[in-house]
Amino acid sequence: MNNTIQYRGYIGSVEFSEEDGLFYGKVMGIRSLISYEGENAKALIDDFHGAVDDYLAMCEAEGRTPEVAYKGSFNIRISPELHKRLVIYTTAHNISLNRYIEDTLEKSPAAQAQ
Template identity: 50%
Template sequence: MNNMLEYKGYYGSVEYSAADEVFHGRIEGIADHVTFEGASAECLKKDFMEAVDDYLESCKELGKEPEKIYKGSFNVRIKPELHKQLAIFSRLHKQTLNRTVEEAIARLINF
């Protein structure tokens, strides 16, 4: 089951509130809090697309650059021994630590 919507490179979460009998979500990966909802899957998708369009239009009106969903950098905390082994592995394979991590992640998600 895929609980994400995608439109124009933006992703939205999908949740269901049994108490309200409505689907709802928010645009993920941006600092601004942009939400959407719908009584059906079709309505939710339509409201999500409108929320993305409204976000982009609001940014344009404010002269603000819309946030890119993912910038390609993030912090990872791992055990010191694993960090050491990763650094040694990278050095032995004549590549940067970043490149080694990127390759490992790509293999993990079959990218």
């Protein structure tokens, strides 16, 4: 089962509340809260599409640029010792730390999924 849905470049989560008997979710990767719900899969998808469309229309009406999810920049925290070893390695191999991390992550199983 896939726990995400996509529309117009936005990715939404898919959750189920047994207590309420509803599917629900929110758009991931942006600060604005865009949520949706439905009693079945079709209703959830329809509400997700409507919520994204409403968000984009609101941004246009207010003259502001809609948030873009997953811009390609994020911060990670690692130990100072690992940071030092990585910098030494990448410097010795004449590559940037950023390029090394990107290449390493690109080979990970998570990056191969889809």
